[in-house]
Amino acid sequence: MDFNISFKLSSNTIIISKMKKTVEQKNLNNTNVINLKELKFSCSYILENKELVSSFLNVTILKKNINTVVISSNDIADISLELVNTWEHIKKIIFKEDKEINMDIFLKLIDNHYIEEIELYSMSKYLIERLDVNKNLIVKTRSQIEKKSSFMIINSLNSFSDIYYKKYIIVSENDDLEDIRTFINLNDKLKTVKIMKYSNELLTTILDELISNKKKNIRIEIEEKNNDLKTIFNSVNYLKKVNKDYLEENNIAFKLNYSDAYKKKNLFKEINFKMFTTIIVFIMITAAVTLMLDYYAQFKDNETVEKELVDINKIIDDASSNNNLDENDRDIDYIDNREETITTTKKVGSSYSNAYYTNYKQVFNELMKKNDDTVGYLMVNNTKINYPVVQASTNSYYLNRDFNKRKNSMGWIFMDYRNNPTNLDKNTIIYGHNIKQGIMFGTLKYALNSSWYRKESNQIITFNTPTKNMKWRIFSIYKIPATEDYLKTEFANDDEYMNFVNMLKSRSLYDFNVKIDASSKILTLSTCFSHTTRHVVHAVLIEEEEIKNQE
Known part of the structure; x- marks a missing residue:
């Protein structure tokens, strides 16, 4: 129509x-x-x-x-x-x-x-x-709800759209629980529920309805005034524990609103708690900043050491290039100090050439121009240990100084101040920090691996001085709680010395079957495995050669 x-x-x-x-x-x-x-x-x-x-x-x-x-x-x-x-x-x-x-x-x-x-x-x-x-x-x-409960009147719920869009409601233990269930079921925008007069049944009902209707991002506020705090704490903690996963995943949170009277009464306690919290936060921030600064300082120190090693390796390369080697002499084991993993390779014309084919007279001349404390040169096969050795008047000096005598947390490889670097003692001791980046004695821990110490070529250590090229054979490797009993340099007689040697052998994690007598000289490499543990390697001198001026 x-x-x-x-x-x-x-x-x-x-x-x-x-x-x-x-x-x-x-x-x-x-x-x-x-x-x-x-x-x-x-x-x-x-x-x-x-x-x-x-x-x-x-x-x-x-x-x-x-x-x-x-x-x-x-x-x-x-x-x-x-x-x-x-x-x-x-x-x-x-x-x-x-x-x-x-x-x-x-x-x-x-x-x-x-x-x-x-x-x-x-x-x-x-x-x-x-x-x-x-x-x-x-x-x-516009359709009005004819019969209204106290819950609906307090929250101005006059129409269906009021119920649907309401974001904030006030509830009390006297409210009709069925009205609250209906509201939560119909509403889609709720953000806050404020409980004025608390009861366990009321809170449980609200939480059950929120979970059954898959509500999220809602805060339940409970007024402290005229309510029993102990009951509230016990109930809330229990419900949070039982419904932990849902509450965390859907951001359902609880908040206790304290009255002015309560705050005034407990002001001193609150101030103390806030002060304590502030102090804890300050300490944590300070520790974090200190840690970051420390990491940065270590990074810069490591960078400095790496630059020094480039210069030192150039000195070795220059000294090695002056020697004419046949192919058989050039086949030696080495580890590239730029790699992290242990490798054994044949290298031709490298700075890691055997000590007998490097002009160490030239090497020490150049090194002593850079640092007159230089007393030796140490190489441990299949590690990154390939450093000049220095000696000061105390053992503390090179703990935090590099080869150029500048302040550096990485320190350097140094000989015990008690040792005679020219006419070696019965026990020559060399120290170095256990640096996690792998420099200094950071790779001495490789010696604890059976795959390392069972390889015969790894059992030979090169330690040279300005007057002698020397080879040393490892006879003991171990970890031990911090002690100084292996750091002796002088012995009253041969018996005391042999007892000392036998003690070192007894600690070894592997029997190297190396014979040592009273006339032998030993080399000790020591580093901190942890704050309370030491990692130690001992080797006996098996071969030496006077360094001649090769020009």
């Missing part, structure tokens, strides 16, 4: 109504006969000329700065929304009829890309959720 529809302009609103009387059809091209305050068209004319009517009304909407449409009755909602959905400046639609919105009208609303708010009498929860989630619309309902 055909009927007529009027479009009446009022302020920032266009009102669409159904008319009972027939009206003369307007020719939209004849602007002299059109009353812009109220336009009237038949339903059939609109359907036949929908694009024309829509465009004409849209121009009027723009000129009058209209942003709201009022649809007087639901039975013209379909045809009205056909037009409204093309008007991008319309942000709000009001359905005046006190009648629930049906599925057909809902589907038309879903097609609209411009509106931000809808006011209507009622709509099912499911459809409101669809509009809210898919279109991000605000839906306001």
Whole structure:
């Protein structure tokens, strides 16, 4: 059945109504006969000329700065929304009829890309959720809830839309628990629940409903005033423990609101607690900053040492390049000091050449120009230990100085101040820090691995002085709690010396079956394995050669 529809302009609103009387059809091209305050068209004319009517009304909407449409009755909602959905400046639609919105009208609303708010009498929860989630619309309902409980009155829950969009509610143990369950079930925006008068049953009910309805990002506030804190603490802690996973994953939090009277009464305790917390935080921050500065300082110190090693290796390379070796002499085991893993390789023309084929007279001349404390040169096969050895008047000097005598936390490889570097003692002791980056004695720990110490070539250590090239064979390797009993340099007689040697052998984690007599000289390499443990390697002199001037 055909009927007529009027479009009446009022302020920032266009009102669409159904008319009972027939009206003369307007020719939209004849602007002299059109009353812009109220336009009237038949339903059939609109359907036949929908694009024309829509465009004409849209121009009027723009000129009058209209942003709201009022649809007087639901039975013209379909045809009205056909037009409204093309008007991008319309942000709000009001359905005046006190009648629930049906599925057909809902589907038309879903097609609209411009509106931000809808006011209507009622709509099912499911459809409101669809509009809210898919279109991000605000839906306001006018249908009043006839019977209201104290819970609904306190929270101003007068309509379904009030329930759906409410973000903050106040509850008490006297409230009807069924009302609270219904509210949580219908609501989709809740952020805060404030409990005025506490009871375990009330909190349990609220939490159960939040979990069963899969709610998230909600804070439950409990007022301290007129409530028993002990009961609250016990109950909350129990519920948090039982529901720990859900609460953490969905950000459900608890907060206790203390009254002014309580704060005043417990002010001193609170100040002490905050002060204690502040001190702890300050200590943690200070420790973190100190640690970062320490790491940075170690990084810079390590960088300095690496540059020194480049210079030292160049000295070795220059000394080695002056010697003509045949191919058999060039086959030796070495470890590249730039690699982290243990390797055994044949190297030709390297700075790791055998001591007997390096011009150590030239090496020591150059090294002593850089540091006149230089007393030797130490190499341990298949480690990164490949350093000049220095000696000071005390053992503490080179603990925090590099080869160039500059302050450096990495220290350097040094000989015990008690030892005679020219005419070696019975026990010559060399120290170095156990640096985790692998420099100094940081790779001496390789010697603890059976794959390392069972390899015969690794059992030979090279330690040379400015006057002699020497080879030493390892006879003992061990870890031991911090002690100084292996650091003796002088012995009253041969028996005391042999007892000392036998003690060192007995500690070894492997029997190297090396014979030592009273005339033997030994070399001791010592480093800190930890703050309370030492890692020690002992070797006996097996071969030596006077260094001649090779020019």
